[in-house]
Amino acid sequence: MHSEAGNRLLKVLRPAYGPCPHFFGLCKKMRWEPANGHVPRGFSGALGNIRDVKLVLVFAEPGDPLPGESHKGIESAMECSLTYLRTGATPFHKNLLRILDFCFPGQSVDEQLRRTWCTNSVLCSAEQESGPVPAAVEDVCMRTYLRAQLDLLEHALIAAVGTKAQRRLTREGF
Secondary structure: OOOHHHHHHHHHHHHHHOOOHHHHOOOOOOEOEHHHOEOOOOOEEOOOOHHHOOEEEEEOOOOOOOOOOOOOOHHHHHHHHHHHHHHOOOHHHHHHHHHHHHHOOOOOHHHHHHOEEEEEOOOOEOOOOOOOOOHHHHHHHHHHHHHHHHHHOOOOEEEEOOHHHHHHHHHOOO
16 A cells, blocks of 8 residues: 555656557657566655655666566555655665765664655666766656656655756756
């Protein structure tokens, strides 16, 4: 069961699992392979009410899935991201836990995630992990999905994590 905030944010993201209509045109080089874990993913948090979220961490795009990862829909992608984060599954997740500890010291991971929404400026994996993403793909993804998420969280601090995310958010007017 998702929180009120999680449900509202997932409603914004759910159309990306149709799959997103942009996969058949502008985003055809992005990866959509649910059986191999390549779906829009990497978002987690917002474990309470929408007003509880004080921090939005925006990353570039998801990296390659971990071995054996597969998804049947948005719920499995979000649960997977949450599990990886709670357990510090990779160096990325361990670093994210450090950021949360700096922002919300002395709180449990779930309490930190009640106050934080983590998402990507581009929801899908690039053709090559950490590789370039065409500007037109960045633009359509941010205007379709990221802008709507940030509109729900306009009261929170938005922080770009990494140069790609920072460049994208700046170009989008954040």
